[in-house]
Amino acid sequence: MNCDEIKFQIGGLLDRALTPAESKIVEEHLSLCASCRVAFKQFESLQVVLRNGPNYTPSTELDDRVMSAYRRQHRLGLLMAKAGRRWRMLFLGSVNIRKPSLAIAVAGLLAALLTAFQLGRIAASRAVTDARLHAGPTASPAILAAQVKVPIEIPVKRDRIVSLKAPVPRGKAKPRPPRPNSVDEAGQPVAERPLENLAGDLKPAAASLSVSSLENFEPIKGATGRVIEVSKQH
Amino acid sequence: MEKTLDRELIAAAMRGDELAFSQVYWCYRDRVYNFAYRMLAKRSVAEDVTHEAFLALIQHPERYRPERSSLLTYLCAIARNHIFNYLRRWENQMAEPIETLAEFAAPASSEQNPLTDLLRCELAAKVEAAIGALPPLLREVVVLREYQGLSYEEMTMVIGADMNVVKVRLHRARQALARQLTAYLVVDGDHYHELR
Numbered sequence: 001m002n003c004d005e006i007k008f009q010i011g012g013l014l015d016r017a018l019t020p021a022e023s024k025i026v027e028e029h030l031s032l033c034a035s036c037r038v039a040f041k042q043f044e045s046l047q048v049v050l051r052n053g054p055n056y057t058p059s060t061e062l063d064d065r066v067m068s069a070y071r072r073q074h075r076l077g078l079l080m081a082k083a084g085r086r087w088r089m090l091f092l093g094s095v096n097i098r099k100p101s102l103a104i105a106v107a108g109l110l111a112a113l114l115t116a117f118q119l120g121r122i123a124a125s126r127a128v129t130d131a132r133l134h135a136g137p138t139a140s141p142a143i144l145a146a147q148v149k150v151p152i153e154i155p156v157k158r159d160r161i162v163s164l165k166a167p168v169p170r171g172k173a174k175p176r177p178p179r180p181n182s183v184d185e186a187g188q189p190v191a192e193r194p195l196e197n198l199a200g201d202l203k204p205a206a207a208s209l210s211v212s213s214l215e216n217f218e219p220i221k222g223a224t225g226r227v228i229e230v231s232k233q234h
Numbered sequence: 235m236e237k238t239l240d241r242e243l244i245a246a247a248m249r250g251d252e253l254a255f256s257q258v259y260w261c262y263r264d265r266v267y268n269f270a271y272r273m274l275a276k277r278s279v280a281e282d283v284t285h286e287a288f289l290a291l292i293q294h295p296e297r298y299r300p301e302r303s304s305l306l307t308y309l310c311a312i313a314r315n316h317i318f319n320y321l322r323r324w325e326n327q328m329a330e331p332i333e334t335l336a337e338f339a340a341p342a343s344s345e346q347n348p349l350t351d352l353l354r355c356e357l358a359a360k361v362e363a364a365i366g367a368l369p370p371l372l373r374e375v376v377v378l379r380e381y382q383g384l385s386y387e388e389m390t391m392v393i394g395a396d397m398n399v400v401k402v403r404l405h406r407a408r409q410a411l412a413r414q415l416t417a418y419l420v421v422d423g424d425h426y427h428e429l430r
Binding site for chain 2: 011017041042043049053061066067070
């Protein structure tokens with residue numbers, strides 16, 4: 001060991017933190033090296049000076065604060081224990097849960113499973129609905145029969161939106177006011193006609209509802225189209 | 235105080251035995267407070283830190299593990315966290331050193347020599363000023379070792395650092411203090427001071 005290493009070990013020697021072998025090496029070096037001996041004496045006297053320092057005492061206010069905090073905490077603990085016993089008697093009666101943390105964990109797991117199951121059901125039903133909607137109105141007769149109001153994402157001209165109604169017996173048809181979205185080429189409202197009178201219009205109207213034909217339409221800002229009511233095409 | 239006794243006293247205190255808690259408090263109050271005061275040099279803040287340390291013991295006595303460390307180590311570790319939080323918050327690392335002679339003139343000495351008392355006060359003030367001038371990381375190891383009397387292992391628990399780190403810091407702190415207090419230290423075999 002050189003002098004620097006010995007000086008580093010002097011503190012350990014003073015603190016009795018060295019092994020006997022290390023202490024012996026350091027002491028032998030100190031007996032031979034004057035500069036290290038001076039450093040040792042410096043550290044030794046510094047230790048004495050430090051340990052003779054004054055002892056400070058806090059104010060009595062601190063004692064009051066700490067002891068009152070203890071009393072308050074103890075009272076709170078008693079109250080909590082009492083309240084806990086009451087709640088326990090209220091909910092569990094005489095049932096003794098030996099491992100409350102395990103019971104809470106099991107309850108949490110069950111709640112998580114139930115939530116996941118419900119979320120799965122909702123997601124599945126949404127997926128079925130989306131699939132039906134994306135398939136288009138002509139793909140699935142079930143949709144047509146279901147009379148679902150289908151929002152069409154692509155804006156279309158309003159004159160392409162038609163309302164297909166079930167046939168009404170002749171002579172009993174009453175005139176109705178035109179629907180706002182039933183307009184002709186010039187933008188004038190068109191009165192509804194019975195289905196058999198729409199025989200010529202049925203095909204183009206049905207074609208206008210397919211996505212491929214809607215792509216060619218000029219979009220109108222803010223306009224949306226939807227199938228209002230579909231029933232009994234034949 | 236032995237660890238087993240500490241454990242028994244704390245267990246009794248948890249059951250509501252105020253006497254047991256007051257025994258623990260009076261045993262460690264001054265040591266925790268002195269640690270905080272020497273680190274911060276502010277009475278009110280040191281009292282707050284001491285209060286927080288004991289409050290942690292009151293509120294969560296189960297966190298103290300007698301098999302791991304002594305109660306003093308545990309309390310000093312809590313106090314250290316609060317001390318460094320304070321130092322980080324205010325960034326005034328020992329802005330006001332403990333150097334008011336009035337602090338040291340107060341304790342009455344059994345000796346009748348007023349000169350000796352005055353010199354003792356002066357030396358104490360110089361020592362406190364030298365400690366206050368150290369960086370906090372060096373200051374804490376000196377205070378924990380020389381004033382609290384903690385071993386190296388206990389210091390590693392309080393500081394949360396490696397043993398070698400503790401040794402290096404302590405060595406550097408002693409070197410710095412020895413440089414600042416050369417006039418008061420012995421060098422050539424004489425007594426370091428007539429006050430001894």
